[in-house]
Amino acid sequence: MQLVLDHIVKTFDNKKVLQGAEFIFQQGKIYGLLGRNGAGKTTLFNCLSGETKMDGGRALLEENDTARELREQDVGYVYSLPILPEFLTGYEFVKFFMDINKDKLEPGRTPDDYFDLMSIAKEDRHRLIKGYSHGMKNKLQMLLFLLTKPPVILLDEPLTSFDVIVALEMKNLLREMKTDHILIFSTHILQLATDLCDELVVLNNGALSSVPSELLHSPEFEASVIELLKDEG
Numbered sequence: 001m002q003l004v005l006d007h008i009v010k011t012f013d014n015k016k017v018l019q020g021a022e023f024i025f026q027q028g029k030i031y032g033l034l035g036r037n038g039a040g041k042t043t044l045f046n047c048l049s050g051e052t053k054m055d056g057g058r059a060l061l062e063e064n065d066t067a068r069e070l071r072e073q074d075v076g077y078v079y080s081l082p083i084l085p086e087f088l089t090g091y092e093f094v095k096f097f098m099d100i101n102k103d104k105l106e107p108g109r110t111p112d113d114y115f116d117l118m119s120i121a122k123e124d125r126h127r128l129i130k131g132y133s134h135g136m137k138n139k140l141q142m143l144l145f146l147l148t149k150p151p152v153i154l155l156d157e158p159l160t161s162f163d164v165i166v167a168l169e170m171k172n173l174l175r176e177m178k179t180d181h182i183l184i185f186s187t188h189i190l191q192l193a194t195d196l197c198d199e200l201v202v203l204n205n206g207a208l209s210s211v212p213s214e215l216l217h218s219p220e221f222e223a224s225v226i227e228l229l230k231d232e233g
């Protein structure tokens with residue numbers, strides 16, 4: 001399975017944010033999306049998730065030599081600022097989410113099985129989401145994708161809110177998940193990008209380009225990425 005971005009264009013007022021962005025993302029890899037503040041990473045994710053309408057171009061999901069337009073339900077989106085029903089407990093929300101997605105679930109699983117997978121403590125499960133920390137809310141969002149398994153998962157700077165232990169758990173989880181999904185996450189933390197990603201993609205001047213893989217673990221990596229990002233503008 002692969003996600004093909006075909007000449008995606010997005011303009012806000014007079015600002016051309018995406019100017020014909022093209023790339024092929026493949027299942028089984030974790031992609032890190034790098035770009036300066038305001039480069040358009042969130043805009044790209046919003047276009048892919050259907051939250052923002054593209055002005056031009058398209059995103060296709062290709063599998064077994066057939067391609068179709070990417071649909072909203074194909075995309076799981078972990079926002080940098082999680083949007084969750086704060087008036088429910090974590091347990092109530094997961095239970096509700098499982099009820100409305102019955103057809104997509106593995107049979108016999110309970111909400112607690114998923115909380116266990118995400119290492120969300122027993123005493124936190126029945127607390128209101130309103131009182132959850134930022135990192136716990138991100139965890140809860142990620143739990144939803146373990147349930148429904150959308151083919152494409154976008155993570156907008158999610159791991160920055162996790163403490164070191166949880167960040168490690170999440171990294172391991174993402175590594176496990178990558179075999180069945182196309183995973184793209186945006187980050188400003190180069191160390192995290194090199195640590196977790198199989199491939200790095202730079203969004204610069206509205207276009208996407210791949211960072212040569214031989215650079216990824218080389219001593220010149222940081223300097224090369226900075227050089228690539230400097231071009232912005």
Ligand SMILES: Nc1ncnc2c1ncn2[C@@H]1O[C@H](COP(=O)(O)OP(=O)(O)OP(=O)(O)O)[C@@H](O)[C@H]1O
Nearest residue numbers: 012013015017035036037038039040041042043044
């Ligand atoms: N709804 C909107 N209306 C007008 N301009 C917008 C809108 N959304 C984004 N922009 C502009 O588009 C540009 C790209 O913003 P975006 O949030 O996608 O960047 P980003 O790469 O995610 O930035 P950061 O790394 O700072 O989070 C910015 O100049 C932003 O002001």
